[in-house]
Amino acid sequence: MTETLTAPALAALSALLGDRLVTSQADRTQHGRNETYYPDAPPDAVAYPETTEDVAQIIRICAQHDCPVVAVGAATSLEGQHLPVHGGISLDMNRMNRVLDLRPQDLNVTVQPGLTRMGLNAHLRDTGLFFPIDPGADASLGGMTATRASGTTAVRYGTMRDNVLALEAVMADGTIIRTGTQARKSSTGYDLTHLLVGSEGTLGIITELTLRLHGLPESTLAAICRFDSVADAVNCVILTIQSGLPMARIELLDHMMVRGFNQYAAAGLPEKPHLFLEFHGTAAGTAEQAQGFRDIADEFGAQGWQQATSTEERTALWAMRHKAHYASAALGKGKHIWPTDVCVPISQLAEAVVQAQNDAVALGLTSTIVGHVGDGNFHAGISVDPDDADEMARAEKFTRALAETALRLGGTVSGEHGVGLGKQKYMAAEHGPALDWMRRIKMAFDPKNILNPGKMLPQDH
Template identity: 60%
Template sequence: MAIQSALEELSNLLGQRLSRSKSDLDQHGASETHFPLTPPDAVAYPETAEEVSEIVKICARHGCPVVGWGAGTSLEGQAQAFSGGISVDFRNMNKILRLSPEDMDVAVQPGITREELNTELRATGLFFPVDPGANASIGGMASTRASGTTAVRYGTMRDNVLGLQVVLADGRIIRTGTRARKSSAGYDLTAMFVGAEGTLGLITELTLRLRGQPEAVTAAVCAFERIEDAVSAVIDTIQMGIPMARIEFVDAATASAFNAYSGSEMPECPHLMVEFHGSEQGVAEQAETFGEIVADHGGKGFEWATKPEDRTALWTMRHHAHWAVMASKPGARSIVTDICVPISRLAEAVNETRADIEASPITGPILGHVGDGNFHSILLFDPTKPEEEHAAEDLAHRMVERALALGGTATGEHGIGVGKLKYMEAEHGDAWDVMGQVKRALDPQNIMNPGKMVRGN
């Protein structure tokens, strides 16, 4: 009854921008991975921060859950309404509000996607560097503290969000941070909301740091006989301080999937995919040094992509890795998991994970942004065979245990959602309880994305 009462008020506020159609509900209840369809009770499409505030105030009066929705590309169930309630879809809040090229920053609404933003920035000589692969919304990227292929050089969302406008659980609209590049004024509330997965409030505006488009860009792909050789080349590259813009790893199974899905002709063995940004001379020097490192580790088959269209094809293939792997086993479902470890333990983590998967009854290609110690596995299982799903769950569990034992984290970029909630205590100890105290202080009714991030919420 409480949710129905909230829906009546929301309908009066939003009219046709409150949807209860089955197609809308199913779209906002779906996951790209293994989580079951979990539709919300309704989908709201606000157009201003003030409308978001009114939506939240109505939901607070009736104890109705509120879940933010961007592009729906999260992988751990962050945007699914497992407790029912309202999905707040930000697709109509997708504008650039202010662009300041001289300060290299921009203010945007949360629904704009990273590709839309960079298209608008082309004429300025600037770009927003965080690239998680999916064409995710900027608000969703901030909420999950996304990173991706370029994080090794440009950092994650944590490093590129200067300030936020947030609607809290009681409907208040607050601002965090400033446009200054640094501040010593009070708690860092911006950092608290970045990565909170909508459990503390809904982000309605973001001020982002921009970067200059590099003078020269070149990319390459090279092959290795063994996983450990490729990973060792990554470690040496990072430890030598070569400023890579991207350095990605794919194993033999992923290379095979690329060939079938994208029509490429990669040898079916481990590969590194790299990109350099800088001046013409700097890029040439970086590429030469990297080539020497690769040769020392038995790398071969260097293929350079200096033309923009060739680089686009290379990174499009990498960004479509999930779909390429899924296409390699029609009808399969997946547990897509990631871990991140100190760079010195990366080879150990990858090798043990590969051995674990090879000893299991399922397949699980490995790939990732290994330049910062982060890698993923797409664990494929037949949904009609419970034993395969259990094997995938067990493999994902052992990956996390291994990461924590090596001084790493349960997730480098996919986030917690519901999929990795059970690892929070092991990783954070008493600090997890502190997170719960923050949640209860800001959201005492537990209406903001309940069931995510903290204990028993």
Template identity: 70%
Template sequence: MSALSDLADLLGPRLSTGASVRDQHGRNESHFPPALPDAVAFPESTEEVAAIVRACAADGTPVTVFGTGTSLEGQHLPVAGGISLDMSRMNRVLAVHGGDMDAVVQPGLTRTGLNDALRDSGLFFPVDPGADASLGGMAATRASGTTTVRYGTMRDNVMALEAVMADGSVIRTGSRARKSASGYDLTHLLVGSEGTLGIITELTLRLHPLPEAVAAATCRFPSVAEAVACVIEVMPAAIPMARIELVDEMMVRGFNLHAGAEMPEMPHLFLEFHGAPGAVADQAALFREIAEDHGVSGWQDATTTEARSALWRMRHNAHHATGALEPGKRTLATDVCVPISALAEAVADAQAGARDLGLTSAIVGHVGDGNFHCGVRLNPEDADEMERVAEFSRRLAETALRLGGTVTGEHGIGLGKRKYMRAEHGNALDWMRRLKAAYDPKGILNPGKLLPDAE
């Protein structure tokens, strides 16, 4: 690999071939086996990223970008070896334009790091996938989260990008203007491309005013069907929900085991309302009125900052709480997204599928936008269980597509869901391959991800 000697001259000690560093960049939160890079590079500027990519392009060395390693479909795993490009040193806020409500940041900055920098501005960045992910990684995977129902996904909140392309050239896409009718929308082509078309080195992000008042609550329902029916009725009722999260009874059991929550093992909704104080109270009252028709009980308000933080910390730790259900195993963390009207059927099918296959599965869902997650416990050494988990994943994907949805609303494709791309996209997959070939003719950018191997 001739690129290594060139990169050693460029980066010095910021190029590591040490076993522990390589191991750190080859592991993941989910069930995929480790995949170690040949070396890890720590760039500090766009110019260095461009130089690294040029060196790698010269001899066909793969380049896989590493943010914080929190992706759940293995997007950051260097399955073809090569260079792991760790962006953690490119972590600065470059500019905040308060009057225009936007910020320019480097990709290694995390979402909490940005919000800490915005603390006295009256603004915040709302996209919240739970993990303290890097903003570059969030853009590359088109991340969303608990606040999507009100504030949108990364697609809605990235206004412009700087990116290094597969030949080492640098481009800028988009602008700080709130809209444009100029040219192809390369910004949103790169958002969600999982590092396969270009490497994001700078982002211009849309900011939002901090709400004057925030209130949260939890409530429970006699069944998942009733909880989802409540959501279906709430969404067109002009209640501007900030968060509306479903947890099924198995997930509640996980919370009780992991966090000592002592919640009844019934389906719950976790709610949050943003706005003026009077408006927030009215929103909660109207929601509760609708929920009464669906058998709601156990309403608990969380109005203090401490209570809200504890509630959402528990929700964001769902991946770890799932681990408490069967200690010693790993978790397949998978998601699908369907039209809201089909959500109850999709969730019921997922629960029935897990029971039929003898699997332990917990469900959490961003039900305001039809997206839900299944955490399935598995033992990678148990071949029979792994076959049943694969069958569960296949059924879940087929259900989502049958109901007019997508095989992933949030986690992305990465390694785990490439096999469903033809079923979801049909002939459009061929055009995606043409794009990949045009943008990355040598196939060095995050090989083995997103697109399936040619049939």
């Protein structure tokens, strides 16, 4: 396998795409960047497909010339998934961003992969429907599918895994396939849809996706409260989930994260662990749910309850949560943030969070914790100076300790950020002999390893 774009491949792609194949330094540099701490990795060229047929033809040329192809949407992935570390082509999907077929009567929509989640929700305005998955960033829906994204509402609406009904994809030989149907369920055939969801562009390039939509709740109630300890906050969450209360959002912010908000936005909150909550339903239903939650929270000494139902007040209440990244950066005095995430069984959440806090202190690191704790999923945001080798080494040590904690407690080394470059080293520990069966799939689907080479599956095997 060559790992660069050869002259004949470049000629063939240029003939196909004309000025939609770009080799300028500026475009290449831009497509080699990422939002976190990974070194730049520019592609040899950037292709801008506009149709599925474009993608298929590009892949056929790349297959013929053994040229790597790395799809990219909004480039908001957090483990370097879109970085062309072996060179080749960045397949920029942003021009394929149309809504193809909105079927409100079936509560689903078919879109192109470059459309972002906010773009979709803007399109849905006035339909009474919305697409709830909210990973924070305005990610592309293709990228969210490829990385099995989730976010703050997964506790209620599930992750991308639960909300992708059907896909169109171009496979490594240029074949265009369709997986799934418009029906809500099926028991025919191997589940290729869910094999492609979370495959990080290593098995096929998603060119269309059909998503489940949900009715906008009649009423939304937002609330916050605080606890004396992380254990109290988390044990409140555990009992809430066990009690079956249909939480729409339930987010933990540890005292360091709150300190970040105070420094970033003068939030004036007591520097204690907080829960940020949202309830969806009828007016009577959300009030009943909120009361049910408060009854549980009281047992754990919750204080400072504030709630809101109007859009303005809710937005004000939750505004801070959405600025977690900047607040973490403020806390780190402008350093870079190294984000990492794990997911554990909910019964193990308090132990995992406390362990992470202790590890950060022991390693002399500044780290915030924000968690989609209803799922057992939480993030650490470590302040790092990429030029400080010692600090980077301690951050790496912290990340490894967190991954090992998650595995020891029966969890996974990533609940939503994915594998990309950063979590490959834990794949064998998490998956054991199953990893070989993942490799069989990769070999069967992409024998030349042209689709996002160097991602997901570790090569040291």
